[in-house]
Amino acid sequence: MRAIYLTGFMGSGKTTIAEKLSFELTVPTIDTDDHIEEVTGKAIPDIFASEGEEAFRKYESQSLESIPNKNIIISTGGGIILKEQNREFMKKHGIVIYLHCDPEEILKRLEGDSSRPLLKGDNRKAKIESIFSERLSLYREAHFEIDTTNRSVSEIAEEIQDIIG
Numbered sequence: 001m002r003a004i005y006l007t008g009f010m011g012s013g014k015t016t017i018a019e020k021l022s023f024e025l026t027v028p029t030i031d032t033d034d035h036i037e038e039v040t041g042k043a044i045p046d047i048f049a050s051e052g053e054e055a056f057r058k059y060e061s062q063s064l065e066s067i068p069n070k071n072i073i074i075s076t077g078g079g080i081i082l083k084e085q086n087r088e089f090m091k092k093h094g095i096v097i098y099l100h101c102d103p104e105e106i107l108k109r110l111e112g113d114s115s116r117p118l119l120k121g122d123n124r125k126a127k128i129e130s131i132f133s134e135r136l137s138l139y140r141e142a143h144f145e146i147d148t149t150n151r152s153v154s155e156i157a158e159e160i161q162d163i164i165g
């Protein structure tokens with residue numbers, strides 16, 4: 001099986017869906033954010049704070065390129081699509097599935113979660129809307145798009161299984 005790369009905004013459910021698919025298909029899953037934390041020995045908010053976003057983006061590409069791309073489900077960081085190099089890499093080496101979620105629901109799903117450096121501080125709603133609209137066309141370069149808004153994890157996982165056959 002070619003790698004399945006799940007992309008989407010923070011809170012779109014990439015990690016949750018990857019874990020569900022991993023269980024159902026009995027293939028391993030890796031999360032690029034977790035991989036970066038393991039390799040660097042630092043938490044993502046600490047990398048952003050001490051080294052900056054650009055350094056984080058370099059780790060992200062390195063992580064993507066070092067993770068195996070056969071028989072695996074990869075949940076990616078929400079900003080992995082920012083680099084053309086990453087978008088091309090994923091499309092070349094696997095099946096890229098964009099998990100779409102409306103910003104209003106993202107706001108609800110991430111309520112009380114303070115682990116995302118890009119959403120730190122006031123007016124999360126405006127931040128989410130602005131980053132979301134900047135990125136939407138990049139997410140949409142995926143091979144497939146699934147709308148996860150108001151849909152259960154099981155329904156979404158089933159749709160992905162139909163896509164990959």
Ligand SMILES: Nc1ncnc2c1ncn2[C@@H]1O[C@H](COP(=O)(O)OP(=O)(O)OP(=O)(O)O)[C@@H](O)[C@H]1O
Binds near residue numbers: 012013
């Ligand atoms: N289909 C869904 N319906 C409702 N809640 C969901 C759904 N999928 C995920 N969630 C919830 O949304 C939150 C974020 O999910 P998850 O961590 O899987 O997102 P993510 O895309 O991996 O985020 P990030 O890129 O920031 O790591 C979790 O609390 C999760 O339980």
Ligand SMILES: O=C(O)C1=C[C@@H](O)[C@@H](O)[C@H](O)C1
Binds near residue numbers: 080117
């Ligand atoms: O959307 C983003 O740019 C990010 C999403 C998270 O998965 C982490 O990769 C990090 O917090 C940045």
